[in-house]
Amino acid sequence: xxxxxxxxxxxxxxxxxxxxxxxxxxxxxxxxxxxxxxxxxxxxxxxxxxxxxxxxxxxxxxxxxxxxxxxxxxxxxxxxxxxxxxxxxxxxxxxxxxxxxxxxxxxxxxxxxxxxxxxxxxxxxxxxxxxxxxxxxxxxxxxxxxxxxxxxxxxxxxxxxxxxxxxxxxxxxxxxxxxxxxxxxxxxxxxxxxxxxxxxxxxxxxxxxxxxxxxxxxxxxxxxxxxxxxxxxxxxxxxxxxxxxxxxxxxxxxxxxxxxxxxxxxxxxxxxxxxxxxxxxxxxxxxxxxxxxxxxxxxxxxxxxxxxxxxxxxxxxxxxxxxxxxxxxxxxxxxxxxxxxxxxxxxxxxxxxxxxxxxxxxxxxxxxxxx
Amino acid sequence: xxxxxxxxxxxxxxxxxxxxxxxxxxxxxxxxxxxxxxxxxxxxxxxxxxxxxxxxxxxxxxxxxxxxxxxxxxxxxxxxxxxxxxxxxxxxxxxxxxxxxxxxxxxxxxxxxxxxxxxxxxxxxxxxxxxxxxxxxxxxxxxxxxxxxxxxxxxxxxxxxxxxxxxxxxxxxxxxxxxxxxxxxxxxxxxxxxxxxxxxxxxxxxxxxxxxxxxxxxxxxxxxxxxxxxxxxxxxxxxxxxxxxxxxxxxxxxxxxxxxxxxxxxxxxxxxxxxxxxxxxxxxxxxxxxxxx
Numbered sequence: 001x002x003x004x005x006x007x008x009x010x011x012x013x014x015x016x017x018x019x020x021x022x023x024x025x026x027x028x029x030x031x032x033x034x035x036x037x038x039x040x041x042x043x044x045x046x047x048x049x050x051x052x053x054x055x056x057x058x059x060x061x062x063x064x065x066x067x068x069x070x071x072x073x074x075x076x077x078x079x080x081x082x083x084x085x086x087x088x089x090x091x092x093x094x095x096x097x098x099x100x101x102x103x104x105x106x107x108x109x110x111x112x113x114x115x116x117x118x119x120x121x122x123x124x125x126x127x128x129x130x131x132x133x134x135x136x137x138x139x140x141x142x143x144x145x146x147x148x149x150x151x152x153x154x155x156x157x158x159x160x161x162x163x164x165x166x167x168x169x170x171x172x173x174x175x176x177x178x179x180x181x182x183x184x185x186x187x188x189x190x191x192x193x194x195x196x197x198x199x200x201x202x203x204x205x206x207x208x209x210x211x212x213x214x215x216x217x218x219x220x221x222x223x224x225x226x227x228x229x230x231x232x233x234x235x236x237x238x239x240x241x242x243x244x245x246x247x248x249x250x251x252x253x254x255x256x257x258x259x260x261x262x263x264x265x266x267x268x269x270x271x272x273x274x275x276x277x278x279x280x281x282x283x284x285x286x287x288x289x290x291x292x293x294x295x296x297x298x299x300x301x302x303x304x305x306x307x308x309x310x311x312x313x314x315x316x317x318x319x320x321x322x323x324x325x326x327x328x329x330x331x332x333x334x335x336x337x338x339x340x341x342x343x344x345x346x347x348x349x350x351x352x353x354x355x356x357x358x359x360x361x362x363x364x365x366x367x368x369x370x371x
Numbered sequence: 372x373x374x375x376x377x378x379x380x381x382x383x384x385x386x387x388x389x390x391x392x393x394x395x396x397x398x399x400x401x402x403x404x405x406x407x408x409x410x411x412x413x414x415x416x417x418x419x420x421x422x423x424x425x426x427x428x429x430x431x432x433x434x435x436x437x438x439x440x441x442x443x444x445x446x447x448x449x450x451x452x453x454x455x456x457x458x459x460x461x462x463x464x465x466x467x468x469x470x471x472x473x474x475x476x477x478x479x480x481x482x483x484x485x486x487x488x489x490x491x492x493x494x495x496x497x498x499x500x501x502x503x504x505x506x507x508x509x510x511x512x513x514x515x516x517x518x519x520x521x522x523x524x525x526x527x528x529x530x531x532x533x534x535x536x537x538x539x540x541x542x543x544x545x546x547x548x549x550x551x552x553x554x555x556x557x558x559x560x561x562x563x564x565x566x567x568x569x570x571x572x573x574x575x576x577x578x579x580x581x582x583x584x585x586x587x588x589x590x591x592x593x594x595x596x597x598x599x600x601x602x603x604x605x606x607x608x609x610x611x612x613x614x615x616x617x618x619x620x621x622x623x624x625x626x627x628x629x630x631x632x633x634x635x636x637x638x639x640x641x642x643x644x645x646x647x648x649x650x651x652x653x654x655x656x657x658x659x660x661x662x663x664x
Binding site: 055061108111112113114115116118119120122123126127130131133134245253256257260264312313314315316318319320321322323326327330 | 400406453456457460461462463464466467468470471472473474475476477478479481482486586590591594597598601605634635636637638641644645648649652654
């Protein structure tokens with residue numbers, strides 16, 4: 001007999017299959033803005049997957065992942081621009097460097113917990129742009145731009161499939177798939193279960209022979225490596241690395257949003273969340289630039305006049321969507337669809353086999369009202 | 372020596388700014404256990420409202436009073452409408468909601484009041500007094516006085532009134548205090564309301580001393596306020612003030628004396644926090660929570 005979980009897995013696999021076919025079909029596209037946008041959603045998902053390992057599975061909130069992302073981005077950008085490297089070899093360097101800094105930042109986490117840790121990571125996000133400006137940036141803008149010529153596809157790249165942008169897109173897609181496969185494996189390994197055990201009950205985990213310090217540092221390192229890879233990919237896709245107060249902090253927040261909106265402590269949550277964040281941002285920006293139509297529908301005149309040219313609309317709508325989505329889907333899109341699926345499945349079962357005892361509609365044990 | 376003393380005064384001047392917002396953060400944390408990322412932007416919005424009143428030609432004092440009342444009500448409304456529905460969820464969800472508020476308030480302020488910087492009037496005359504080698508600005512004096520008054524009033528409120536007892540009870544154990552008949556919901560609402568008013572006061576006093584009111588006015592201050600609260604311990608009002616002062620002084624001293632760190636002065640205050648947290652994870656004045664297995 002088919003179980004609820006196995007059918008659910010099939011449905012997920014089919015949906016993922018469709019998404020993958022769609023993603024592959026874009027590879028030969030000439031629509032460069034579209035390619036860049038989808039690639040952006042993908043590397044966002046990678047960074048969010050890393051943050052999810054740390055925050056979702058291990059319970060350590062980080063508001064500093066924008067800094068790890070930046071470390072990856074600047075490593076690649078500087079190696080390519082100033083040291084004449086090809087792109088590909090910079091990728092592992094970016095990942096390792098981010099992981100090393102991640103472990104260093106993780107050390108305070110052994111002692112500092114919860115909110116205090118969130119603030120330590122916030123401090124990292126605040127200091128990072130200053131460090132970049134002080135040591136690595138001649139222009140003082142906190143920006144390194146890599147010329148398009150240096151980001152060309154390698155020799156072995158088949159000539160038929162476009163060049164620079166298609167190469168960037170395909171590499172991002174491949175690495176995203178790899179990153180998510182690795183995540184799916186890691187959370188099922190001893191290490192992944194240890195992450196959850198340490199999150200849920202550190203003392204109990206210790207009695208089972210888990211070393212919380214090693215697990216936490218490992219989580220920080222791995223998580224930072226994901227963000228570093230995402231940052232490195234961003235250089236390949238967009239052609240520059242940027243770090244100032246606003247961007248680093250915003251990225252950190254956006255990664256957190258992607259994790260929570262997608263579904264914390266679910267493997268696929270960050271993929272959905274990353275997609276959601278990047279696409280929503282793009283939609284709202286487009287709407288602010290050309291406010292005459294929204295989702296293909298005409299917009300009333302006064303609204304159009306109010307919105308025109310207001311790019312600040314993006315954070316406004318983001319904020320509102322965030323609050324509303326936390327009301328409606330506190331466990332994220334993936335968590336909510338899983339819940340919905342379970343409920344639908346149970347309802348279908350009930351219809352097939354008449355229940356021997358009428359189901360009681362007692363008070364929901366989850367519900368606790370404040371007086 | 373003169374230079375040292377005048378830098379010390381500058382540091383205190385910065386420190387009271389951080390402390391004034393840190394006080395609001397601590398207040399919400401003490402009553403609700405929530406770290407409010409939107410605190411700075413709520414204060415920013417209040418400050419814009421204050422600007423609007425003065426722009427309509429209201430006297431400054433009246434504008435401050437009206438803004439305080441509105442902020443108080445606004446804070447209560449935010450708790451009731453936005454925070455209450457997610458209060459039972461995981462802390463991460465609550466943090467995300469306050470981050471959502473942060474984004475929304477910042478953007479809303481720009482949408483409603485425009486993006487150009489606004490000049491704000493001070494609530495008191497600007498003066499500089501020279502005391503020997505020291506220059507004392509009325510900005511610093513005003514903030515110190517307001518902070519001192521806030522601290523005393525809050526201390527009296529928390530320690531000497533029934534309301535304060537209720538607030539402390541809710542912070543310590545919401546479920547037990549509900550059983551004891553404390554109106555938990557109303558207490559939480561009150562905590563948010565009063566924190567919003569204190570944040571607004573901080574914005575109205577601090578922003579006039581800067582070049583102008585704009586959407587980024589409160590953000591650096593918020594980061595330092597967080598740092599101050601962390602340094603002092605999140606549940607200590609005194610800690611917030613002391614933490615703010617330490618950070619302010621450390622910051623100006625680094626800029627003055629450690630040229631090596633030119634451009635990355637922030638390393639010092641954050642290094643300081645890290646050091647303190649490693650030795651005392653609950654902050655300088657914070658109380659430890661016993662964890663039961």
